[in-house]
Amino acid sequence: MLTDEFGREVTGVRVSLTDRCNFDCVYCHNEGLGDTRGPMDPQDDEMxxxxxxxxxxxxxxxxxxxxxxxxxxxMLRxxxxEIVARTPDSMEVSMTTNGTFxxxxxxDLVDxxxxxxxxxQDALDREQFAAVTQSGxxxxxxxxxxxxxxxxxDPVKLNMVVFEHTAGYVPEMVDHVAENEGLQLQLIQYMPELTGRPEWNVDIDRVHDWLAEQAVAIEHREMHDRRRYWxxxxxxxxxxxxxxxxxxGMVEIVDPVENPTFCANCHRVRVTHDGFLKGCLNRNDDLKPMGEMTKPEIREAFRAVVADRVPYYGEYMVRNGDGEWELNEKYLEEHAEP
Structure with missing residues (x-):
């Protein structure tokens, strides 16, 4: 198992199979790459x-x-x-989808x-869902x-991005997963640094506090320092x-923004649809090409991306004297191209 210099073992990978989508969600950051989606037909650059x-x-x-x-x-692939069936037996296989297919x-996917x-699923309201996803x-x-x-x-985990457009629908969604067996809810903190609309942000701590008041039990998970509310x-x-x-119902919050503890517990490497490795969702300056994707090239790129992984908050971004986050100039100088 590969470990980066901060002691974080890489135990999981998140593989983007395409940047095509039949939705056009207003908060989409396309796995940190920005809104690069194009035609619905298969593209030559996809792995x-x-x-x-x-x-x-x-x-x-x-x-x-x-x-x-x-x-x-x-599921546009x-x-x-076939990809799922050919995944090594030693790996747990999961997927994030908008569900329409x-x-x-x-x-067949289960088989x-x-x-x-x-x-x-960002709202139980049809009109608001359409406004957020730009779909019917x-x-x-x-x-x-x-x-x-x-x-x-079972269970199916519903992903809901919490921002100005959806925050008012959180209580209804929480009730929904509590009342319907087989469902869980993952509330995902909106990431303005990737979408460029900071005015849509909401205070995620208020969501934590509200859930804590409603919960009959609270569980702390080491992974990403997450809390689960029952x-x-x-x-x-x-x-x-x-x-x-x-x-x-189980409700979990994913809150990475300005969260050094979250970053210190990150154990994933990401793969872009066009065959690049990246060590952090928030960065695109650490992309590692896998060449023609022979196994030796993949091994070399994988080792390199793990070796270069740093916690985004707490290392790549640090607090200045005013308590605000800014780029770590020392890190940038040490990793500047010769």
Whole structure:
């Protein structure tokens, strides 16, 4: 297993299979690359099936034990089932999707080896959902969640980005996962540094505080220093472990912005749809090409990207005398091109 100079073992990879998407979400940062989505047809720069599998085989050599497939929308890849089926058996396989293509494919993906799925669902209100996603696929997403549950992908984790457009819908979504078995909720902090709209930001600590008031139990997870809140529906009867009780929903917050503890616990390397490795979502100055994607080239690039990984907050970005975050000039000088 590869470890960076800050002692962080790389145990997972997040692989973007395409930057194409049938949605146009207003908060999208396309895995940190910016809004580069183009036509819906397959693009020449996307990694081929064999390229993706070859990369995963190398990652498995380094004891990486989990892969999450993302996009864009990964289900726009017709070869997704083949990629999942050919993923090394030692890896847990999950996917983040908008859910619209799960009806008709969820069962085949499970048969291929998919174990978990995150479905993006930013509001239970049809009009607001359309405004955020720039799509009219609200009902299709709900069908996709049902299809995932029916295929055995239980629990289905709903992803909700919390920002000005969606914050008012958080209580309704929390009630939704508490009342419906098989669902969990992941509230994702809006990242203005990647989207360029700081005026949309909300205070994520207020969301934490509100959930803490509602929770029947709170769990702390070492990974990314995350907190999980167990929220009971009105008719819930809790007997023993809240997590095992019906009508109790799990809500987790992902809050990386200005969070050195989050960055200090990051154990993932990302792969762009066009075959570059990156050590941090927030950076594109650390991209490592994998060349023609032969196994020796992949190994070399993987070692290099891990060696160069630093916590984004606390190392790449540091606080100045006024307590504000700024680029670490010392780090930039030490890593400047000769």
């Amino acid at each position: 081929g099936t064999d390229d993706v599998v070859r990369f995963l085989e190398v990652a498995a050599e380094f004891d990486v034990d989990a892969v999450k497939f993302t996009g864009g929308e990964p 017709d070869d997704l089932e 799960l009806p008709g494919r969820a069962e 291929a080896g998919l174990e978990r799925v995150n479905v993006s 696929a609200y009902d299709k997403v709900l069908e996709g969640v049902d299809a995932a549950l029916e295929a055995g992908l 929220i009971a529906a009105e008719d819930a009867e809790i007997d023993g472990d809240p997590a095992a009780s019906p009508h109790v």
